[in-house]
Amino acid sequence: MRVVLAEDLALLRDGLTRLLEAFDFEVVAAVDNGPSLLPALLEHRPDVAVVDVRLPPTFTDEGLQAAIEARQKVPGMPVLVLSQHVEPLYARELLTDRAGGVGYLLKDRVANVAQFIDAVRRVAAGGTAMDPEVVGQLLARNRSPLAGLTVREREVLGLMAEGRSNGAIAAKLFVGEKAVSKHISSIFTKLALPPSDDDHRRVLAVLAYLDV
Amino acid sequence: MDSRDWIRDGIRAVAGGVLAIPLAIVNIPLFVFFVVSLVLTPVLGLGLVLLPLVTLLIRARADLARRLAAGRGVTIARPYRPRPEKAIFGGLRYYHWLITDPATWRDLAWLLPGAVGGLALGVLSLAVPVYGVEGILLIPLWVWLGTDSYGYGMIWPIETLGEGFLSLPQGALILSAGIAAAPHLRRADALLSRVFLAPTRAAELRLRVSQLTVTRADTVDAQAAELRRIERDLHDGAQARLVALGMTIGLAEEIVDADPATARKLMAEARETSSAALVELRHLVRGIHPPVLAERGLEGAVRALTMALPVPSTVTASLPGRLDTPVESAAYFAVAEALANAVRHSVARHTAVEMWHTGETLCLRVSDDGQGGADPSAGTGLRGIERRLAAFDGTMSLSSPPGGPTVVTMELPCVLSSPKISPSSATG
Numbered sequence: 001m002r003v004v005l006a007e008d009l010a011l012l013r014d015g016l017t018r019l020l021e022a023f024d025f026e027v028v029a030a031v032d033n034g035p036s037l038l039p040a041l042l043e044h045r046p047d048v049a050v051v052d053v054r055l056p057p058t059f060t061d062e063g064l065q066a067a068i069e070a071r072q073k074v075p076g077m078p079v080l081v082l083s084q085h086v087e088p089l090y091a092r093e094l095l096t097d098r099a100g101g102v103g104y105l106l107k108d109r110v111a112n113v114a115q116f117i118d119a120v121r122r123v124a125a126g127g128t129a130m131d132p133e134v135v136g137q138l139l140a141r142n143r144s145p146l147a148g149l150t151v152r153e154r155e156v157l158g159l160m161a162e163g164r165s166n167g168a169i170a171a172k173l174f175v176g177e178k179a180v181s182k183h184i185s186s187i188f189t190k191l192a193l194p195p196s197d198d199d200h201r202r203v204l205a206v207l208a209y210l211d212v
Numbered sequence: 213m214d215s216r217d218w219i220r221d222g223i224r225a226v227a228g229g230v231l232a233i234p235l236a237i238v239n240i241p242l243f244v245f246f247v248v249s250l251v252l253t254p255v256l257g258l259g260l261v262l263l264p265l266v267t268l269l270i271r272a273r274a275d276l277a278r279r280l281a282a283g284r285g286v287t288i289a290r291p292y293r294p295r296p297e298k299a300i301f302g303g304l305r306y307y308h309w310l311i312t313d314p315a316t317w318r319d320l321a322w323l324l325p326g327a328v329g330g331l332a333l334g335v336l337s338l339a340v341p342v343y344g345v346e347g348i349l350l351i352p353l354w355v356w357l358g359t360d361s362y363g364y365g366m367i368w369p370i371e372t373l374g375e376g377f378l379s380l381p382q383g384a385l386i387l388s389a390g391i392a393a394a395p396h397l398r399r400a401d402a403l404l405s406r407v408f409l410a411p412t413r414a415a416e417l418r419l420r421v422s423q424l425t426v427t428r429a430d431t432v433d434a435q436a437a438e439l440r441r442i443e444r445d446l447h448d449g450a451q452a453r454l455v456a457l458g459m460t461i462g463l464a465e466e467i468v469d470a471d472p473a474t475a476r477k478l479m480a481e482a483r484e485t486s487s488a489a490l491v492e493l494r495h496l497v498r499g500i501h502p503p504v505l506a507e508r509g510l511e512g513a514v515r516a517l518t519m520a521l522p523v524p525s526t527v528t529a530s531l532p533g534r535l536d537t538p539v540e541s542a543a544y545f546a547v548a549e550a551l552a553n554a555v556r557h558s559v560a561r562h563t564a565v566e567m568w569h570t571g572e573t574l575c576l577r578v579s580d581d582g583q584g585g586a587d588p589s590a591g592t593g594l595r596g597i598e599r600r601l602a603a604f605d606g607t608m609s610l611s612s613p614p615g616g617p618t619v620v621t622m623e624l625p626c627v628l629s630s631p632k633i634s635p636s637s638a639t640g
Contacts, residue, residue: 054507061507085494085503089516108490111483137520 001124004046005030006037006063007082008055016050016110023117034062041070041077048124052107053083053090064090075099080123082107086134095128100203103129103163122163128206129163138209146209148190156183161206222391225398228280229337232401235276236330242270243323253307261302267310267319274319274409277326281402281409284395288402289419291315291411314412322408329404337397340390347383351376431603445496453489457482505544509534513544514565521551523560529567533628535574542604543567543576543624546597550578550620553593558582558618569628576622584616597622 003025007013010032017027025048029040034055041049049070051063067079080103081094094102103123109131110116119129135158146154152173159169166184170177191208193201245266253259271292278288293313299305310316347364365382411419464478497503505513511529518525535543547565554563560582567576588594588610597620598608606624 054503059506083503085498087504087516088519089504089508089512092519106490108487111487 001047001121002026002028002044003120004028004037004040004044004049006032006040006049006051006055006066008032008052012052012107019110019113019116020050020120025120033057034066037063037066038069041066042073045074045077048078048080048120050080050082050120053081061090064093068093071097071099076101076126078123078126079103080105080120080129082110086131086137088134088137091130091134095203095207098203098207100128101126104134105129105131106133119163127163128161128203130161130206132162135161135209149187153183153187153190156180157187157205157209160184160187160202161209219391222394225394226337226341226391228283228398229334229394232280232330232334232398233338235273236327236334238273239323239327239330242266242273243320243327246270246320246323260304260307264301264306264310267316270316270319270323274322277405278409280398281405284399284402286399286402286406288406288410289416291318291409291415293415293418315415318408318412322405326405326408330401333397333401333404337390337394340393341387342390344383344385344387344390347379347386350379350383427602427605430599434599434603442496442500445492449492449496450489453485453492457485457489460485501541502544505540510540510543511567514547514567517544517548517551518563518565521555521563523555523563525551525563525565527565527567529565531567531569531574531628535626535628539574539604539624539626542600542606543574543622546600546606546608546622547576547578549593549597550622553586553620554578554580554582554618557586558584558616560616560618572625572627574624574626576624577619578622579617579619582616582618583614584612584618585614586610586612586618594620 001024003020005013005016005020005027007016007030013030013032017030020027028044028046031037031040032055034057037051037055049067051067053061053064055063064081067081071077071079075097076099078101079094081090082105083090084107086104086106091104094104101123103119105116105119109119123129138158138161146157149157155173156169159172164172166177166180170180173180187205188201191205193204193208246263249259249262249266251259252262275290278290281288292315293309296305296309299309350364364379365386460478460482464475464482467478468475502513504516508516509531511527511531514529515527518527534540547567551563551565554560558580560580563578563580565576565578567574569575586594588598594608594610600606601608601622601624604624604626606622608620608622610618610620612618
């Protein structure tokens with residue numbers, strides 16, 4: 001799989017490159033600033049982009065902006081955004097195009113190599129990977145449209161937002177896969193999501209979660 | 213204000229008008245006394261004693277006028293320079309101190325116009341009600357003496373007893389008009405005093421310096437406490453964890469050949485310690501300067517903040533540019549504190565944040581539909597906002613009637629920078 005990487009700190013850029021290459025990804029471009037990110041994304045059309053939110057020259061959110069712009073030009077281009085901190089606000093902005101293929105993780109998660117690589121693959125395949133911290137911040141508040149969900153359904157939705165598969169959710173909650181899919185269809189009904197393919201509905205459920 | 217308050221205030225103002233008459237008259241001898249003392253200064257040095265004496269008398273009189281004006285809601289600050297330490301009454305230094313203070317001359321300039329204005333307004337506020345009372349009391353006189361000798365109000369002369377009785381409603385009307393007008397007359401007198409007796413620009417600046425000294429000391433204290441807290445958090449938190457991390461890795465290194473299984477467990481432990489250190493650092497950074505504030509400015513940061521609130525919020529903002537970093541930070545933390553208070557204390561179902569800029573002032577309004585009754589003296593939260601804003605000459609006002617809604621309004625004088633920061637201009 002071909003990857004475009006954007007990270008300004010040399011230490012992390014080299015580390016990520018080494019990590020990705022160790023798992024058979026091909027890093028076709030590794031940029032260290034905001035302005036050169038968008039051209040790199042449009043030129044290489046990677047299978048997945050791994051992007052730091054904050055990049056030179058202004059050190060604000062230009063990595064995020066470039067990722068959003070690239071997805072406007074190339075709908076559905078898979079992007080995994082990394083940051084030292086996570087904001088539900090940014091997650092919402094990344095997901096508003098409702099196209100899937102979006103990840104948003106704390107940089108800390110890189111330390112758990114297996115999970116990180118799994119997240120990159122999932123995003124590349126069109127899924128989502130929301131950081132548990134984003135999910136946790138949203139779980140902390142208790143407001144509509146999620147007020148109608150049971151505690152268990154909410155747990156399932158949280159794990160769905162993180163991007164876990166039914167099997168993984170079942171394992172995490174110590175229940176059968178059947179129970180999980182029952183919860184999920186109940187969530188879809190309660191959130192009044194139109195019938196469509198399962199993956200897309202999962203993204204929509206996550207969006208409802210993020211209050212988009 | 214109910215009618216009894218209104219009448220009480222009116223009567224008090226009439227009494228104030230009565231008092232103003234002799235006070236106004238006192239101004240005239242004070243003026244004459246001052247001029248004479250000034251003229252006498254070269255003669256035998258009499259002025260060295262007389263002039264300070266009369267100046268102090270004038271100041272006492274002016275201070276009384278200031279106090280009376282304050283009673284009518286017109287605040288007039290005291291403009292006098294402080295007495296130099298070595299100046300003694302009767303000495304040349306003392307004389308010099310008084311005569312070089314512009315406030316002395318402004319007091320002098322006030323004496324005559326103040327006398328004329330005070331006298332006119334005082335007589336007016338007394339005369340109208342008195343005339344009204346006269347109209348009410350004269351009826352027995354008409355009955356006793358018969359009419360035809362006198363008139364009242366609109367009827368001159370009064371010819372029949374019926375016309376005599378008409379003086380009663382006229383008198384009542386004039387009396388209430390006089391009572392209603394008296395507070396306004398007092399206020400007019402206060403405003404006239406303010407023209408002369410308020411501090412000049414220079415004196416205002418001097419007062420401003422002392423105010424700034426206080427807020428600066430507060431700010432420095434708050435900052436020192438904040439730095440101390442950060443130091444302690446780093447020392448007890450991330451720093452300690454990094455030490456533990458180094459120890460664990462070192463230990464794993466030692467035993468990796470002899471006992472690979474334990475070494476692997478230690479490495480996993482080390483990784484957990486490193487992520488715990490990162491979590492702590494992230495919380496600490498958020499408290500110092502939230503990253504989203506650096507990335508998105510005030511509006512974005514407040515939007516991010518409201519997303520995490522347990523109650524829905526609306527954020528409306530019209531801020532065409534970025535604010536200076538310190539102001540932005542103060543404004544953010546003030547809004548955050550106000551929102552936290554709303555959620556914590558008011559049982560609100562909805563909160564709203566409005567932010568706009570008038571060209572000179574950043575205005576922030578945080579409101580909620582909770583139970584109201586917030587008391588700024590009860591908690592440290594609102595007091596903290598006030599102190600944070602004071603460092604930038606900002607102000608906070610609170611409206612929170614029992615039953616709600618609670619509205620916190622904050623104002624910060626500041627300018628907006630241009631909407632886009634162009635990197636080329638920074639290097640030029």
